[in-house]
Amino acid sequence: MKAFMHRYLSPNSISGWIVTIVLTILILVPLMAVLMQIFFPGLFFGDNQFAGWEILFQIFERKLWSVSLINSLTLATGTAILGTILGGALAILRSSRSFKTAVALDFAAWALLILPSFILAQGWILFASGKGIANQLFSVTWITDLVFQPFGLIMIMTLCKFSYTYLAVTAALEWNVKRYGEAARLCGASNWTTFWTIHTPLLIPAFLSGAALIFMDTIGDFGLPASLAAVYSFPTLPYSIYTALYTAPIRFDMAGVLSLYLVGIIFIAMLFQMWVLKKGKFDFMNERAERQVAKKSRYSFLYTLVNIGFLLIALGIPIGSNLLVSFMKTIGNGISIGNFTLEHYRILFQLDSTMLEGLSNSLLIAGIAAVIGMIIGFFIGYVLIFTNFRLSPLVDSLSIISLAVPGVVLGIGYIFVWNQPWLEPLGLQLYGTPWILILASVAGAIPIAARLMISSMTKIPQSLLSAAALQGASFKERILTILIPLIRASLLTAGLTAFGTSVFDLAVSTILFPPGFMTLPVAINQAFDDLEYGYATAATIFSGTFVVLVIMGLRWMIEKWFNRKQTSKGEMKEHVITGSEHIEEL
Amino acid sequence: MKKKILTLALGVTLLAVGGCSQGEADANTEASEEPLVVYLNDFDEMIEPLFEEATGHDIEIVSGNGAEVQSRIEAEKGNPNWDVVWMDGQAAFARWDNEGVLLNDLDVDNLANLNELGKSLLPESKSYVATGAHAASVIVYNTNEISAADAPKSWNDLTNANLENLVGMADPAVAAPAYPFVSWFFEDLGMDGGKQYFTDLFANGAKVYPKNPNIAEALLNGDIQAAALQESNAYGLKAKGEPIEVVWPEEGAPASVRYLGINKESEKVEIAKEFINFLLEKETQTEMVAAGSEGYFSPTVTGVEDLADRPENAKLLISDAALAAENEAEVKEWFADQSVE
Numbered sequence: 001m002k003a004f005m006h007r008y009l010s011p012n013s014i015s016g017w018i019v020t021i022v023l024t025i026l027i028l029v030p031l032m033a034v035l036m037q038i039f040f041p042g043l044f045f046g047d048n049q050f051a052g053w054e055i056l057f058q059i060f061e062r063k064l065w066s067v068s069l070i071n072s073l074t075l076a077t078g079t080a081i082l083g084t085i086l087g088g089a090l091a092i093l094r095s096s097r098s099f100k101t102a103v104a105l106d107f108a109a110w111a112l113l114i115l116p117s118f119i120l121a122q123g124w125i126l127f128a129s130g131k132g133i134a135n136q137l138f139s140v141t142w143i144t145d146l147v148f149q150p151f152g153l154i155m156i157m158t159l160c161k162f163s164y165t166y167l168a169v170t171a172a173l174e175w176n177v178k179r180y181g182e183a184a185r186l187c188g189a190s191n192w193t194t195f196w197t198i199h200t201p202l203l204i205p206a207f208l209s210g211a212a213l214i215f216m217d218t219i220g221d222f223g224l225p226a227s228l229a230a231v232y233s234f235p236t237l238p239y240s241i242y243t244a245l246y247t248a249p250i251r252f253d254m255a256g257v258l259s260l261y262l263v264g265i266i267f268i269a270m271l272f273q274m275w276v277l278k279k280g281k282f283d284f285m286n287e288r289a290e291r292q293v294a295k296k297s298r299y300s301f302l303y304t305l306v307n308i309g310f311l312l313i314a315l316g317i318p319i320g321s322n323l324l325v326s327f328m329k330t331i332g333n334g335i336s337i338g339n340f341t342l343e344h345y346r347i348l349f350q351l352d353s354t355m356l357e358g359l360s361n362s363l364l365i366a367g368i369a370a371v372i373g374m375i376i377g378f379f380i381g382y383v384l385i386f387t388n389f390r391l392s393p394l395v396d397s398l399s400i401i402s403l404a405v406p407g408v409v410l411g412i413g414y415i416f417v418w419n420q421p422w423l424e425p426l427g428l429q430l431y432g433t434p435w436i437l438i439l440a441s442v443a444g445a446i447p448i449a450a451r452l453m454i455s456s457m458t459k460i461p462q463s464l465l466s467a468a469a470l471q472g473a474s475f476k477e478r479i480l481t482i483l484i485p486l487i488r489a490s491l492l493t494a495g496l497t498a499f500g501t502s503v504f505d506l507a508v509s510t511i512l513f514p515p516g517f518m519t520l521p522v523a524i525n526q527a528f529d530d531l532e533y534g535y536a537t538a539a540t541i542f543s544g545t546f547v548v549l550v551i552m553g554l555r556w557m558i559e560k561w562f563n564r565k566q567t568s569k570g571e572m573k574e575h576v577i578t579g580s581e582h583i584e585e586l
Numbered sequence: 587m588k589k590k591i592l593t594l595a596l597g598v599t600l601l602a603v604g605g606c607s608q609g610e611a612d613a614n615t616e617a618s619e620e621p622l623v624v625y626l627n628d629f630d631e632m633i634e635p636l637f638e639e640a641t642g643h644d645i646e647i648v649s650g651n652g653a654e655v656q657s658r659i660e661a662e663k664g665n666p667n668w669d670v671v672w673m674d675g676q677a678a679f680a681r682w683d684n685e686g687v688l689l690n691d692l693d694v695d696n697l698a699n700l701n702e703l704g705k706s707l708l709p710e711s712k713s714y715v716a717t718g719a720h721a722a723s724v725i726v727y728n729t730n731e732i733s734a735a736d737a738p739k740s741w742n743d744l745t746n747a748n749l750e751n752l753v754g755m756a757d758p759a760v761a762a763p764a765y766p767f768v769s770w771f772f773e774d775l776g777m778d779g780g781k782q783y784f785t786d787l788f789a790n791g792a793k794v795y796p797k798n799p800n801i802a803e804a805l806l807n808g809d810i811q812a813a814a815l816q817e818s819n820a821y822g823l824k825a826k827g828e829p830i831e832v833v834w835p836e837e838g839a840p841a842s843v844r845y846l847g848i849n850k851e852s853e854k855v856e857i858a859k860e861f862i863n864f865l866l867e868k869e870t871q872t873e874m875v876a877a878g879s880e881g882y883f884s885p886t887v888t889g890v891e892d893l894a895d896r897p898e899n900a901k902l903l904i905s906d907a908a909l910a911a912e913n914e915a916e917v918k919e920w921f922a923d924q925s926v927e
Contacts, residue, residue, distance in 0.1 A: 129809050419662055
């Protein structure tokens with residue numbers, strides 16, 4: 001009995017089960033609802049007839065599907081490789097060398113993570129088109145040919161998604177345990193051997209989790225490839241999924257098959273990641289950990305220049321292009337004084353503007369989703385890192401899948417699940433209420449929140465928690481007084497990132513928003529559909545700036561509050577890690 | 587101790603579920619007032635206050651592009667949340683009618699207000715009523731790049747060598763308004779003839795953009811110089827002062843019909859009929875015509891004039907709804923597959 005209690009009712013085990021149940025409800029069930037369409041297309045409409053297996057193999061017969069599959073794999077692999085190299089290099093530079101504008105790099109990584117890809121795509125198109133801004137302002141014409149071809153698409157995707165690796169590696173490099181390297185050197189290892197056998201393995205999890213996130217976010221992205229690839233043929237899996245959903249009669253079964261292939265690809269990528277990670281355990285933190293201090297270098301002006309150049313390309317081009325257009329009366333008449341206007345911003349600030357209504361609704365939804373997403377992300381990290389929960393691989397996979405499956409697929413799954421008549425008497429028919437958007441936003445926020453938590457918890461040795469347990473600290477005390485203070489900054493980052501991405505989550509909103517409940521991305525998208533480019537970009541710039549300011553303000557306030565609380569308790573500098581005030585991710 | 591852990595860990599679930607029931611309770615209170623739920627793709631900002639003021643009934647709007655509205659209706663098939671659907675695209679309505687989704691024999695008083703166009707668009711089953719028709723595509727060109735003399739005048743001109751790699755159109759496999767456009771070619775020229783026309787167009791380097799806004803952007807940015815663009819977008823751009831000119835081809839412009847139908851399972855049929863009557867009033871259609879770029883359409887109510895900047899006898903080529911529905915899957919699949927040819 002005691003053994004049973006220990007196995008199934010220990011706090012660790014209960015946390016594991018709760019996380020599994022929550023992920024099942026939020027992600028697995030809606031996804032399965034769509035995948036079930038492959039075999040039972042009438043399942044939710046009172047027809048349980050089995051449709052056979054044929055459709056599964058159509059990918060080998062229909063050229064569009066096989067080409068989409070190959071294109072998606074090429075795009076995602078290319079972006080993951082280039083993004084990992086770029087993000088990793090920038091992170092190593094940022095952590096090891098001191099230069100001005102380094103904070104701006106952090107900011108850019110963050111902003112690119114939060115901004116929706118359709119806005120970035122829009123910026124690049126405005127910049128690189130035949131008569132685009134590059135041509136008008138700088139008379140550069142070769143940029144058109146460079147951007148609008150498959151490798152150009154991979155480069156743009158790299159610039160938009162490198163943040164995942166950048167953030168993961170910066171976090172991993174934040175704390176440095178010098179004595180591992182020193183020990184190796186004492187044993188006669190060369191500088192190179194020390195780098196290769198000590199430092200590199202410690203960074204592998206961060207590189208891998210960054211690469212995995214880039215791969216999955218890229219393979220599930222519809223907006224950016226579709227907009228950029230319009231001038232040449234480059235169909236991707238999400239494109240084929242859209243054509244299945246928007247054909248007539250609508251083919252949920254086809255969308256299901258293609259989503260199944262996406263899920264399969266993710267599964268293989270996860271297995272690969274697990275196989276690599278199996279080679280070593282990486283909790284390296286101990287009492288000798290020191291905050292990595294960026295060295296001053298005589299080349300620091302060079303680093304500053306490189307950084308500014310990079311920021312101008314990665315963030316300056318897409319945001320700058322949008323900003324320019326937001327002040328232009330017409331796009332076709334180009335950049336000139338006569339074409340300048342403030343009208344788009346004037347309309348935006350009218351009190352009855354749908355945009356402002358959408359913004360306030362989206363902020364509310366994202367705020368609630370961020371808190372829930374952060375808590376779920378925390379427990380996913382806890383279960384995966386500090387427990388031997390049997391279903392850990394399932395938790396791990398589910399926590400990342402919603403990044404790769406296009407939002408519209410998950411959205412349709414949500415309709416199937418949450419629009420069933422029998423839920424009505426239970427008060428749980430959530431489709432048609434704002435709560436469906438919160439659930440979907442939480443599902444969308446989980447991948448990033450969970451990865452941030454996992455990467456920061458990987459560094460914390462289990463022994464810290466075990467020691468506290470031996471001293472009699474309860475589960476709650478261990479969480480609240482050991483774990484949370486150590487990863488507080490990551491936790492905050494996870495919550496705020498979840499908030500930022502939820503505000504702009506378009507795909508889920510368009511298919512799920514309840515009657516009479518406008519959200520910001522839907523309002524921006526409608527303005528874009530009505531060809532109100534200036535107004536749509538003005539709204540994007542304003543709301544983007546507003547959200548970033550809210551995030552930075554919240555971050556500053558919460559940090560300050562924490563620090564004051566600590567100082568008043570006289571606990572400053574009393575953490576396990578010597579000399580640290582707090583662990584900071586960014 | 588265990589209780590505490592349970593409370594802590596269950597918090598997540600309870601927060602969600604508990605909160606949700608509260609939200610649902612609120613929604614139920616609202617439901618008791620029973621607003622009419624309308625799924626539509628245009629006129630979302632103006633129609634709600636107009637109808638509520640005129641009739642005193644509450645309505646709630648879900649607006650999206652045609653494809654999103656159709657996806658929602660299909661996914662909700664087991665438990666529909668909508669009362670009225672009002673959007674572009676004759677094929678979708680013909681299909682819903684066949685599937686028995688729509689209420690038949692709409693005996694609303696204001697059918698008497700329909701003009702010749704409106705009457706001609708009424709199907710035998712009277713399951714759906716047209717509120718207007720507009721060009722799913724007209725020819726547009728960038729006046730900074732092409733002179734009026736060199737501008738394409740007919741649909742065949744888009745395949746001319748002087749427009750090689752410079753023509754754009756929307757993807758019928760993704761953009762809802764593009765299907766009524768292409769379906770007319772398949773009706774007029776037959777399936778093979780239709781495929782041949784578009785094959786020629788693609789052989790001339792025509793580019794297929796996901797949606798109409800992408801075409802407009804490419805046209806203004808100089809990636810293309812001429813395009814087949816939805817009428818409201820074309821005139822909307824011109825009205826904003828963009829360097830765009832609109833050409834109605836001599837043979838006419840393939841049309842998209844904006845229809846309106848009632849969900850057979852709706853519990854608010856009477857209010858829904860009031861909504862139809864309201865949209866078939868002369869005053870309402872006059873307001874719709876005045877509603878900016880959405881106002882570019884041929885009204886279906888007697889005595890309502892269309893906008894002056896449309897040609898006097900704007901020739902609309904309206905494809906047969908039933909035939910368009912029949913060919914829809916094949917045509918869309920063909921277009922999607924073209925992206926790998």
